[in-house]
Amino acid sequence: MVNSLMQRVNFVTLCALCFLISLLVSTVEARVRHYRWEVNYEYKSPDCFKKLTMTINGKSPGPTILAQQGDTIVVEVKNSLPTENTAIHWHGIRQIGTPWSDGAEGVSQCPILPGDTFIYKFVVDKAGTFLYHAHYGMQREAGLFGSILVAVPDGESEPFIYDHEHNILLNDWYHKSTLDQAEGLSSIPFVFVGEPQSLLINGRGKFNCSSSSISITEEVCNTSNPQCSPYILSVTPRKTYRLRISSLTSLSALSFQIEGHNLTVVEADGHYVEPFVVENLYVYSGETYSVLLTASQDPSRNYWISTNVVARKPSTPLGLAILNYSPNSPKKMPPTIPPPGPVWNDTASALAQSLAIKARHGFIRTPPPKADRVIVLLNTQNKVDGYTRWSLNNVSLALPLTPYLVALKYKLPHAFDQTPTPENYDSADYDIYSVPKNVNATSSSGIYRLDFNSTVDVILQNANTLTPNNSESHPWHLHGHNFWVIGFGDGKFDIENDPKKYNLVNPIMKNTVPLYPYGWTAIRFQADNPGVWIFHCHIETHFYMGMAVVFEEGVDMVGDLPSSVMGCGQTKAFHGP
C-alpha cells in the first residue's frame, strides 16, 4: 500500500511536501537548521560525460537549504578534498553581525584545509531565493554550489499566489578539469577556457557523445546514463507554479524559456518585483528570480523547457528539460522543436528586462536621495606583467595572504597594499569603444574604505576588451549588501546628466546586476554592514583574473573573530591550551 502510494508521488513533490510540513510545524521562534556537509570529488556524468566533480555529500548541485526568514543556519563544512582547500560563500545572505561567515577566501577567512571542518553560522534575515557556492580558485565551476530557499515568516504571505513551487538552478559545464582551465588562464600565452560543453538544468544536461573530434568510449560518455536524463518539471493542468530560477554559470549569460508559456516575474534576488510578463527570462550568473507559470496550455502533451547562451556568440547546445503535464508520462517527448531562445546579441531585449524590474508596490524601499561618494569603475581587460587580467580603473585585484577582515580588525601591518584605490578613470581621454591604448594594468590588494553608514554610488563603466570591437557582459555581485539598481545606459556615463535620469522612485534592490557591452550600470548602497565585502564580476574566470574590488565599512564594530577563520598569512600561531 505504502509502496504503491510512493510510486505515484514523485520525489520532487515529496520534497516540496516535506518543506511545507516543516513550515507548518515551525513555532514563532526562529529555528536553528543544522547541516553537516562533506566536500569531495566524485565521478559524475551530469551531461553524460564522466568527470571528476566537486560534490557536497556526494551531490552536485549540493543539498538545497530550506529555511524560514529569521532562522539560523549552521553548516559544518568538512573538506575531504585530497590536497585542495576550499571556502563556501552564501550568496545573497548579508551576514549581518557575522562577516566572518561570508565564505570569501582572502576576504573574510583563510581557506579551509583538507581534513578540516569549518562551521558557518548565519541568520537568513530575508525571505527569497539565494545561492551558495565555492569562493576559492575556480571551484564553483567544478560543481560546488547549490540553492538557499527562504520562506516568509509564519503568519506572513507573499504578495502573489501559487499552488506549488519548484527550484530551477542553471549552470554551464566544462569537460576539462578546473585545474586545466586555471592553468591556461594564468599562462603566457593566455589560453582561454572557451565556451562550455553543456548547459545544465538542475545539474542535468546531455552532451552529444559522438560530436567530439576524438573518439570517446562509452565508459566516458554514455547518453543512457540516468544521471543525465533531463530534469522533469511536473505540473497539473490549470495550477500555478512559482519557479525559482537562478544561474551559477561560470561564463555564460542565459535565457530561459518554456515552450508556449509566458512567465510572470515576481521576485529578483530576494526582492519582490512589480509583476511583468516575459516570453523568456534573461538570467546572469549570480542572479535569482521567481516567476509564476500557469499550466494553461493543451494538457494532452508535454513541452520543452530550454536555456540558451546569450551575450556571447554561442557554441554550446541548448540546455533542455521537460515540462510534464500530468497525467502524461514524463517520458513522452514534446512533439515540437525546443525553443531556441532569443538571438545571442539582442542586448536591447536583455536591457529592456533589466529596466522592467522595479520594486513591487507596497514593498518599495526608497533609496537615499543622493550619494555621499561616487566611485566610477572602468571595466577593462588588460595585461599585468604579460598575463591577461581584468581590471577596474586599471587595477586588477590580487587577494592578500591574510584575509582583509582579520588584517583590518586586528590592524595587522603590511597585510595588504595601502596604496589608495582609484575613484575614477581618465574619462575625458578614454575611448571605451577601442582596445586600450595602454594595455598594461597593475595588480594590487588595495581596498576602498567606506565611511560607516554613508551612501555610496558605484558606476560600472564597460569598455572594449583586448579584442577589437568586443565588449563583454559582466554580472556584478556585491557581498554583504543589497543595492538599489538606479540606472543603466549606453556608452560613456555622463556624470553631469545621467544621474538626473536615475530611478530613485521604485528601484529594485538586488545583489547581482548585469553590466551590458559598451554601457554603464549605476547602483547605490548604504555602507551599513560592519565588515569587509568583495564586489566582483560573477563570471568565474573574470573574478579569477582579478575583476573585483573590496569595500570596508565599520570594521571596528565587528565582534571578535573566531580563530577558525585564521591560519594563513600573518595569522599562524600556536594557540595555547
Add this chain to the structure above:
Amino acid sequence: MVNSLMQRVNFVTLCALCFLISLLVSTVEARVRHYRWEVNYEYKSPDCFKKLTMTINGKSPGPTILAQQGDTIVVEVKNSLPTENTAIHWHGIRQIGTPWSDGAEGVSQCPILPGDTFIYKFVVDKAGTFLYHAHYGMQREAGLFGSILVAVPDGESEPFIYDHEHNILLNDWYHKSTLDQAEGLSSIPFVFVGEPQSLLINGRGKFNCSSSSISITEEVCNTSNPQCSPYILSVTPRKTYRLRISSLTSLSALSFQIEGHNLTVVEADGHYVEPFVVENLYVYSGETYSVLLTASQDPSRNYWISTNVVARKPSTPLGLAILNYSPNSPKKMPPTIPPPGPVWNDTASALAQSLAIKARHGFIRTPPPKADRVIVLLNTQNKVDGYTRWSLNNVSLALPLTPYLVALKYKLPHAFDQTPTPENYDSADYDIYSVPKNVNATSSSGIYRLDFNSTVDVILQNANTLTPNNSESHPWHLHGHNFWVIGFGDGKFDIENDPKKYNLVNPIMKNTVPLYPYGWTAIRFQADNPGVWIFHCHIETHFYMGMAVVFEEGVDMVGDLPSSVMGCGQTKAFHGP
C-alpha cells in the same frame, strides 16, 4: 671562439664543471646556498604524452641542489598552485636541530598554502646522494621532486676514484592526473592506480602514442617532442664515471642496467659501500646509489641504458637512455636490442644485492650491540570502514590536523590519538601466507614515543595482501635518521633465533630499505635526533593509504618552532604586531 667551444662542451659536462669550479672556490667555512623556487603546474610531455605536471621553476624533475658537506641550504618555496597546498621533504637529510624543516606535512609542519612562501633551512651534514620531493597528498607522483648532491668537504676525498660524475634520477609516470588516482584509492569500491605508463630516466621516457586503446591527437602525444628525447649519457673511452642513481618512483621497484657494462656499487643512501660488482642495479623508491662505470667497451658505437619494473608483474615498457661513447653522435642508435633486465619476480637476486651491501672498510660505524626496544611491524593490506588501507599491526596511520611536532612541543591536548600503538602483532596465530582472517583494521593518529638516545630495533614483517598468493615489496624510509640494516629473512621473523644472525659487524647505514615479499627486514637506529619523524613505505599510494608510523624522541629539547610551520588544526591565531 666562445661559441665554438660551447658547441663542443655539452650541457651536462658544463654543469659538472660549474659544480667543480664552485667547489674549488669554496673557502674552509661552510656556505649558505640560497634557492628561490616556485611550485606550479605546467604542461609537460616527459614521455611524449602531454600532461599537467607539478614543476619547480618550470621543471620536473626540479633543480638539482649542489652543495658541500656542512653547507646550509635555504630554499624559499613559493606555492603558486591555484588551490592546492604543498610541502617538500629533504629525503636523507637528518635535519639535526631543524626538525621543523623536514617538510613532512602533518608531522613537522602545516601545509604551505597557495600564494604563501615557506623557507626551509637546514644543514647538509653528510656527503652523498640525496633527494627531495613533495610530502603532501600524492604530489610527488605529479612531478614535484629532484636531487640533492653533497660533495665531501675541502681537503677530503672519497674512497674511490672517478673522472667525472653524472646524476641519474629514475621515476615512473602516469597519464591520469594525481587527483584521478587519489579519488580511486579513496573510493568504495577501491580503484587501483594500475601500472605506470612509462619509466623515466632523468625525466625522459617515450610512450608509444599509437598503443593507446583510444585515439590520441598529436597535440596530446607526439613522439618527436624534444621533451621526450632520450637522456644521453656521454662518456669518453677508458674514463671512469661515478653515476649517482636514485629512484623516486610512485609504485615501481626498478632494475637499472647498461648494456655490456658492469657497475661497481660504492655508495648507498650517502654511505660508502664495500665495492661490489653488479650487472644490474636494483633500486627501490627512495633509495640512492653511486656506481662506478668504466667506458671500457668498443668505443665505435653507443649502448643502451635501460630500466625495467621488478617486484610487480610489469606492464610498463622499458625506460631507455643512451650511453654515448664520444665522438660518436649521441643520435647514433645502438645496433642492438636494449637489455630487458632481470625477470620481475627474481626476488632472490634482489635480496642478494641487499645482502651484498656492507659498510666500506674504514667507514664502518658499528651499531650498539643490542636494542633497548624492539618494535615488530606486521605489514598488511586491510579494510578500514570498507576502504582499502595499509596497516602496521592492524593500525593504519591517519595524519592529524595539527602537526605532531607542534602538538608535542607545545603539549596541545587532543591533537592526536593518545591510544598506545602496538609493539607487535599476534605472531603465533597469524598466517603471513594467507589473506588476513579478519581484514578489518583501525585508523589512528597514535605514535611511538621513544626514549631519547635509546637504541631501537624495528622488524618489518611482510605478509599476504588482500589478494591470495600475493605479497608486495615495500621500500621503508625513515626521516631524521640513518639506520643500520642488520638483517633480512624469508618467512616469519623468529624473535629467538633470527637476531643471532644479525650483521652487527659491518652493516650499511641507510635511510630506505626494501622489505621483500613474505620476508622480514630488521633495522636498528639510535633515537638521538630531537623531533618527530615519520617512517613509511615509500610507495606513494601505500603511504597515501596509511602505511606509516611516527616516532617521537626528545621533543622537549627542540628549540622554538617558527610560526611558519603553523596555521592548521589547533595552530590558527592572529599573531599581534
